Amino acid sequence: MKVLVVDDFSTMRRIVKNLLRDLGFTNIQEADDGSTALPMLQGGDFDFVVTDWNMPGMQGIDLLKAIRADSSLAHIPVLLITAEAKKEQIIMAAQAGVNGYIVKPFTAGTLKTKIDKIFERLA
Amino acid sequence: MNIATAGHVSLEQAKSLVEFLENDQQDKADALIAEINTPNNSELFAEIGKLTRQLHDSLNNFQLDSRLNDLAKADIPDAKERLNYVITRTEEAANKTMDVVESIFPVIDDLSEQVQNVAPSWDKLMNNKIELPEFKELCVDIDTLLTTTGKETQHIHGLMTDVLMAQDFQDLTGQVIRKVIDLVHEVEESLITILTACGISAEQPNGEKSVSPKVGDNLVEGPIVNTENRNDVVEDQDDVDDLLSSLGF
Secondary structure (H helix, E strand, O other), X not given: OEEEEEOOOHHHHHHHHXXXXXXXXXXXXXXXXXXXXXXXXXXXXXXXXXXXXXXXXXXHHHHHHHHHHOOOOOOOOEEEEEOOOEHHHHHHHHHOOOOEEEEOOOOHHHHHHHHHHHHHHHO | XXXXXXXXXXXXXXXXXXXXXXXOOHHHHHHHHHHHHXXXXXXXXXHHHHHHHHHHHHHHHHHHOHHHHHHHHHHHHHHHHHHHHHHHHHHHHHHHHHHHHHHHHHHHHHXXXXXXXHHHHHHHHHOOOOOHHHHHHHXXXXXXXXXXXXXXXXXXXXXXXXXXXXXXXXXXXHHHHHHHHHHHHHHHHHHHHHHHHOOOOOOOOOOOOOOOOOOOHHHOOOOOOOHHHOOOEOOOHHHHHHHHHHOOO
């Protein structure tokens, strides 16, 4: 399974990559914002996107909307891991078709639970 | 009161003058003459005096705030540099820690694999079911395991000390941030002084709650540090899950 991790902070990408590796995901690529992520997604056969919300350039929520609007990408599950914690934003993400929403700071356990739930639902 | 213009006597004033003279009130008559000659502008003068005083005070306040000049030209650029230092130091510490942790993972995995390899033969030994050739082989494996474990635990101990030392950023960044907080406080006081000098109240209109911080596109605000004072934000992951499930997600 090919995963794209999108975050503007390299340390957070590194943490998420390590956690994903522990969960058995070995094919992981990185992007530092939505506008770098989108062409990568369009060019490669990614199966899962884990993205931050607040990034310079294209934000995670806009990346999510772009993925849902592109018929060749619309099926890809998207997990948001973000410090954005306004109820209005969580509703916004849900309406845009997010598959999971993790609020920072988070734990390895939370990540595992949310990922399990996402793939359980898709199965 | 009517402000009479010099040189123009009103009928009313003329009547009063005659009355004063008839009643032998020379003082009042003289005073009235003086008033007719010099129009009574005392209110106007008082007003101009007040404005002059205000202008003087305002100019004085601005002079006092020459400190503002230092703040803008030196202290604030310095604070930006300090905050960048915090970003650099915390990033370095995070990377140093992750370097060590990532280098320990394979070592632990290797030890764990070796333990799993000897486990079946070891079980046989403990249950008196082991044959001599397998026993000999087990002895060699256990010997290797003991040597590796001894060496690697010492190695890991050294690496853990590196992780420990990587946390020294907290003391330094803490001091830097405290200094920036003091500066922000000083800027706040100066801005209030300016607002006051300009006659703008810094207080919120009564009863109104404090203004929310500025948000970016899609309401982005970053980490919320005062969740307990806000009712428009979630406090933790449970709140997120509850909200989403209440929406049917």
